[in-house]
Amino acid sequence: MKGFGGNLGKAYNHASRVAGEAVGNIRTVAAFCAEEKVLDLFARELNAPKKQLWLRGQLTGIGYGVSQCCMYCSYGLALWYASILVKNQDTNFGNVMKAFMVLILTAFGVAETLAMAPDIVKGSQALGSVFAIIDRKTEIEPEEPEAEVVTDVKGAIELRHIVFSYPARPDANVFQDLNLRVHAGRSLAVVGPSGSGKSSVIALIARFYDPQSGVVFVDGKDIRKLNLRSLRQHIALVQQEPALFATSIYENIKYGADDATEAEVIAAAKAANAHSFISGLPQGYKTDVGERGTQLSGGQKQRVAIARAVLKNPAILLLDEATSALDAESEKVVQEALDRLMKGRTTVVVAHRLSTIRGADSIAVLQGGQIVEHGSHNHLISKAGGMYAQLISLQQHNNRNPRMYNK
Secondary structure (H helix, E strand, C coil), X not given: CHHHHCCHHHHHHHHHHHHHHXXXXXXXXXXXXXXXXXXXXXXXXXXXXXXXXXXXXXXXXXXXXXXHHHHHHHHHHHHHHHHHXXXXXXXXXXXXXXXXXXXXXXXXXXXXXXXXXXHHHHHHHHHHHHHHHHCCCCCCCCCCCCCECCCCCCCCEEEEEEEECCCCCCCCCCEEEEEEEECCCCEEEEECCCCCCHHHHHHHXXXXXXXXXXXXXXXXXXXXXXCHHHHHCCEEEEECCCCCCCXXXXXXXXXXXXXXXXXXXXXXXXXXXXXXXXXXXXXXXXXXXXXXXXXXXXXXXXXXXXHHHHHHCCCEEEEECCCCCCCHHHHHHHHHHHHHHHCCCEEEEECCCHHHCCCCCEXXXXXXXXXXXXXXXXXXXXXXXXXXXXXXXXXXXXXXXXXHHHC
């Protein structure tokens, strides 16, 4: 049954993924009137398990029928042979019934075992997936016993001779001998065209990935030799699309520090310019943000995420295009909150809108996985023909001519 029925778990995964994506993006599906399209796609994904279940059903029926046939045939055979023995006076009726009951119980047990074969197959497949997760060895162990536990971080960061490619695309190098340094308490902005590796810098510092060669240093120590969980206690990340949980605003902010008091949560919200809009909601801090924060606007979600980072009080702050998806008014409010948060912390900012990073202590321009320019805003803008000056000029031109976006 396992061989002929195939792996139903894998077959159902495709259908489950379609259903999950449709539910998670229900507004987009409804906006494009794509309900029928999604249902049709879901039905097509079920064709494979449907065929496998049909074959498994036939095998189950045949197997169950054979097992029941064997059981009742054994009853008939035993009774017939018992009658012969009693007739020939080789035994008596009492001994026949004793043997017959043993035979009945044995045959019944064998038959029922075969009848439970579908459940046995399901159980073995479920156990296989569970043990696959339990036995999986992570390449980046957050609780390495021999790693140094970090208790204090000043925030100096250095990427030295980094060669990196994502595991899903090992042949496409993102970085080839990348060198980058941020002094403690200073801010670095990373800019460049799409696909140049800006977000990959954030991923390496947070150690979501390890480089193929080269070293990432924090306070002069190789982060691979540091206890990852203790290191991340001193790092906060604010992303372009903040991850909010389907609970209250208060709980989402408190996620930054589990032991924080209510007064500290409110203070963090005030520092993130979020207290005013939260107080204006009907339930205030107890307002549920919905699945993935769908009940809040983009600027509101961003400020809640910033408040969470403020509450964590990190030594290292990572901002991955934290304002690029906001309108001008929301961007101004969020940028003010970010400027407060950045003071006195080592900050690495990834940005597309270059107007938001002019106050950074230094700016690194990435292209093709390499640092092509490095310096302050005034220094880079003065370099005629430089990459940074070209990016500034292009954005200013697009701002003056909105129709360029349509082209």
